[in-house]
Amino acid sequence: MTGVRPSHGGNRSSIGDFFDFPSYGGEHNLPDFDGEGHPFNDSTIWGPGDHHFDPGHMEVNECSAFPGLCGHGRCRNLMGSFTCDCYRGYEKGPKNQTCVDVNECEIVNDVCGAGDCRNTEGSFTCHCHPGHRSSELSKVCVDIDECEETPSLCRGGRCINTPGSFRCECGDGMELAPDRLSCKDIDECSITSGICSNGACENLMGTYQCVCDEGYAQTTVKSHCEDIDECSEDSTRCQHECVNTPGSYYCKCRSVSENITAYNVKFT
Numbered sequence: 001m002t003g004v005r006p007s008h009g010g011n012r013s014s015i016g017d018f019f020d021f022p023s024y025g026g027e028h029n030l031p032d033f034d035g036e037g038h039p040f041n042d043s044t045i046w047g048p049g050d051h052h053f054d055p056g057h058m059e060v061n062e063c064s065a066f067p068g069l070c071g072h073g074r075c076r077n078l079m080g081s082f083t084c085d086c087y088r089g090y091e092k093g094p095k096n097q098t099c100v101d102v103n104e105c106e107i108v109n110d111v112c113g114a115g116d117c118r119n120t121e122g123s124f125t126c127h128c129h130p131g132h133r134s135s136e137l138s139k140v141c142v143d144i145d146e147c148e149e150t151p152s153l154c155r156g157g158r159c160i161n162t163p164g165s166f167r168c169e170c171g172d173g174m175e176l177a178p179d180r181l182s183c184k185d186i187d188e189c190s191i192t193s194g195i196c197s198n199g200a201c202e203n204l205m206g207t208y209q210c211v212c213d214e215g216y217a218q219t220t221v222k223s224h225c226e227d228i229d230e231c232s233e234d235s236t237r238c239q240h241e242c243v244n245t246p247g248s249y250y251c252k253c254r255s256v257s258e259n260i261t262a263y264n265v266k267f268t
Contacts, residue, residue: 072122073099089122114164115141131164157183173206198225198247215247 062082063075070084073092084092086099093100104124105117112126115134126134128141135142146166147159154168157176170176170183177184188208189201196210199218210218212225219226230249231242238251 070097071099072101087122111140113140113142129164153181155182156185171206173208192223195223196225198227213247 059079061077062069063077066075069075069082070086072090073084073086076083076085081097083096084099086092089102089104090099091102092098101119101121103119104111105119111117111124112128112134114132115126115128118125118127124139126139126141128134131144131146132141133144134140143161143163145161147153147161153159153166156174157168157170160167160169168176168180168183173186173188174183175186176182185203185205187203188195189203192201195201195208196212198216199210199212202209202211210223210225212218215228215230216225217228218224227244227246229244230237231244235242237249238253240254241252243250243252
């Protein structure tokens with residue numbers, strides 16, 4: 001379609017003589033553009049003051065004559081033609097005289113980030129991978145920080161956010177629970193054979209302790225009860241001689257005569 005028609009010479013009975021409109025009940029009868037039975041007339045094509053008469057030519061305002069000409073854009077009249085200023089999500093088509101959808105999924109690599117792009121009319125949507133969601137501003141799929149959104153995660157440990165997921169780090173004496181969402185205590189007493197020799201193992205949250213038998217105590221080795229050397233602890237325990245034994249001690253006494261007669265007094 002052109003906005004300028006050459007004159008054929010001679011008199012023109014109506015504006016239809018300047019255009020190749022199809023017949024609507026007679027030659028050069030113009031179509032009803034407003035849909036209300038109002039006939040097409042000269043002011044529909046060019047408004048008052050828009051007449052540009054060149055020898056043998058006549059300027060037409062296509063934007064006024066054909067509402068919705070650009071579809072998804074705004075029609076802007078030019079001398080002898082027109083152009084379309086397209087809305088967001090659309091671009092000019094052939095000859096700049098229509099607006100067509102922009103397929104953002106094809107023209108921008110990884111437009112969705114961690115997601116799949118699906119083109120829509122005038123826009124696009126992102127279908128995000130697990131652990132991601134679409135940003136309200138840019139539509140790009142961004143990582144969900146589960147640790148920040150759900151403070152109860154990794155109870156008994158520390159939550160570490162990862163791309164698209166998270167993990168729980170458990171402290172000493174703790175291990176990851178079967179659901180992998182929390183940390184549970186390790187029962188060292190039941191899983192470690194021979195722990196707390198010379199005593200009884202008592203499990204605690206995140207640790208354990210040895211309850212030693214009488215005559216034994218924990219020293220440098222946490223998992224073992226060592227004998228207490230009572231003789232070294234107190235030199236006055238025995239009047240004559242103190243003899244240490246595992247878990248106990250005894251006193252070795254002498255007679256007053258030169259011939260020593262030894263006998264034992266054991267303490268438990």
